[in-house]
Amino acid sequence: MTKYRFGIRLCFAVILGAVLAAPAAMAQDEEASPKPGKPIQAGEVLSGELNALRIRDAKKGKRVATYQLTSEPRRLPPPNGLCDLETGPETFQLVPANDAQVAQLRPLVGKEISVKIDEVACAQEAGQMSEAVVTKWSVVTKH
The missing domain is CATH 1.20.5 (Single alpha-helices involved in coiled-coils or other helix-helix interfaces)
Structure with a gap:
């Protein structure tokens, strides 16, 4: 057959x-395996595109103004290191401390900005939509 x-x-x-x-x-x-990003220390400048996030407070249910900066991969200082990522975080959640910082960031959404980092850590809570969270920061320049 x-x-x-x-x-x-x-x-x-x-x-x-x-x-x-x-x-x-x-x-x-x-x-080649992806190489970790450059380390970032307190006081250094981080540049990237700014995006607005819609997040609600878990306790009160009110909308909280939160912003996200998309940048190149960066390593965080110890003990955070790479945040359980191969190259380090690329998205940084900017948490405004007061209404003045919210008013400063609102017109910059969708644009390239530079931010001086004072305090940064890996995202660990459920409501955090970025890989790293920046709690203390200040805008350096507008592009």
């Missing part, structure tokens, strides 16, 4: 598949 050519075709297909799959397997091995 089977033809002699069927075996030749099957053998050809297996060899062809092995030849085409070998370079892809080697490329995956050669691919």
Whole structure:
């Protein structure tokens, strides 16, 4: 019932598949693992695009003004380190301390800004939508 050519075709297909799959397997091995970002210390400047987040307070249910800065990956100072990420956090949640800081950030949403970091930690609570949380900060320059 089977033809002699069927075996030749099957053998050809297996060899062809092995030849085409070998370079892809080697490329995956050669691919470099992502390198951690530059370390960031208190007093350094972090630049990136500012986004507004819609978060409600867990206790009162009121809307809380919160902003997110998307930047290049950065390592945090010990003991936080990489925040259980391979390259360090890329999104930083800016928590305004007062209404003046909210008024300062509101017109900058969607723009590139620079922020001087005074206190930063890894996100650990359920309501935090970023990888790291910046609790003390100040806007340095507007681009």
